[in-house]
Amino acid sequence: MIKYQHILVVMDPVAENQPALHRAVSVAALQEQAGITLFLPIYDFSYEMTSMLSSTERDEMREGVVQGREEWLKTLLTPYEDSKINFDIKVVWHSRPFEAIIQQVQDGQHDLVVKSTHKHAMIQSFIFTPTDWHLLRKCPCPVLLVKERDWPMGGNVLAAVNCCSDDKDQEALNNKIIGVSAQVAELLSASLHLVNAYPITPTNMALELPDFDPQVYNAAVKKHHERALYEYAVRFDLEASALHLEEGLAEEVIPDCADETNASLVILGSVGRTGLSAALLGNTAEHVIDKLSCDVLVLRPDA
Incomplete structure (x- = not known):
């Protein structure tokens, strides 16, 4: 059975509500002896540029900011005082949040990262932050990106697989996605659905090959x-x-299927492309998430 017992919650330093914390508590409540670490990377460039202060004074100012944020995080745990979950708090001074998160995942041996995505005020849609992109590509453990919908018991879990390849690594990732999805669905007393998108026939093939039959x-x-x-x-x-x-395209098919099945959670894989291939091709997970109104659990290949 799947176990998420060392959960890392990436806190939002400006939000009044913390949906990621709420979701992490819900996940931990389904486990035994689960622990949650509230993690907040902070940085203020102005503290580094103050030439009137000595390095010791700057260190003391940074430490004061860190302690202030730690006290703030403690207030967020008040509603969970009667919980049996073990909570920990960690605030770090770091200019690159995704690097701080990944370092904490490795140091704390976390098995799940929970982070909320941001909502765009103008069009009421969710947008990807740079930190989200880096986490999906580089985080060594599963990443749960939280929107605002709850996980109802007895709902639907949608697992997105890629059946278009005979590649053994892709088959292994498909098996991982479905296996984890089945266990999550069992925990939630939910129904499991599978979705797969197959490609549209390339129009250039019909034009370049006279004997080509697109229907066949x-x-x-x-x-x-x-x-x-x-x-x-x-x-x-x-x-x-x-x-x-x-x-159709996976980034269109998966959100449509999630809406049709009223899925409360979509689980998919990310190959974690970086460099030129990421710039040219992107990752299906990254294209899908903005179009979903429910939470997304992203898994990486075991390798």
């Missing part, structure tokens, strides 16, 4: 994905009604 090609691609999805369903004992196979 499309049917063959769909059949391949149906077979792969059915094999996963058999392996994990899922009903046919829980399988969702749609033509």
